[in-house]
Amino acid sequence: KQEVTQIPAALSVPEGENLVLNCSFTDSAIYNLQWFRQDPGKGLTSLLLIQSSQREQTSGRLNASLDKSSGRSTLYIAASQPGDSATYLCAPGGSGTYKYIFGTGTRLKVLA
């Protein structure tokens, strides 16, 4: 059974800092891993998708890495902005049934 842990649970930083959000998962038999953003009371926005054969993906100020064998993924946010404030969710996509299992998220607050 896949279990996903995200560290830290909450993070409050001044604007402009570079950030590292960590995700670990117990079952390395995954097809891919997605990082999402969730704003309060809203749905999920997909940020990055990393296939199991890839080691990283980049989109703008975001970079996600994947070490499948050790069950870890990291989301880097460069030059953080107040608009980045949200909850960030990691979700490895399992083999077989394709379902995504979510971590509990990192609640990020970027102060102006």
Next chain:
Amino acid sequence: NAGVMQNPRHLVRRRGQEARLRCSPMKGHSHVYWYRQLPEEGLKFMVYLQKENIIDESGMPKERFSAEFPKEGPSILRIQQVVRGDSAAYFCASSPPGLQGAEAFFGQGTRLTVV
């Protein structure tokens, strides 16, 4: 190409009533997933469906909850005889067929309140 559409966005039901939540996947997507998010908690997988088939319902409560994805029309998550503990946000996601590792897209969710 419209995204994943869920309706209603907000639903209020009295205890004992039935709640029906609808999800229209993105065009061309035949895989649908339902998740539940309780207040201040993470998203929990409920069920994974393909057209006319339930593939994985390991996260569905054993009673009162059912899901379907008919050949025509949206996927439906049905909750019978709702209780206060069913109050949550219910999210639907879809992905395209036949592609292992395909990206999942989420709807905006239905927020169910049981009074």
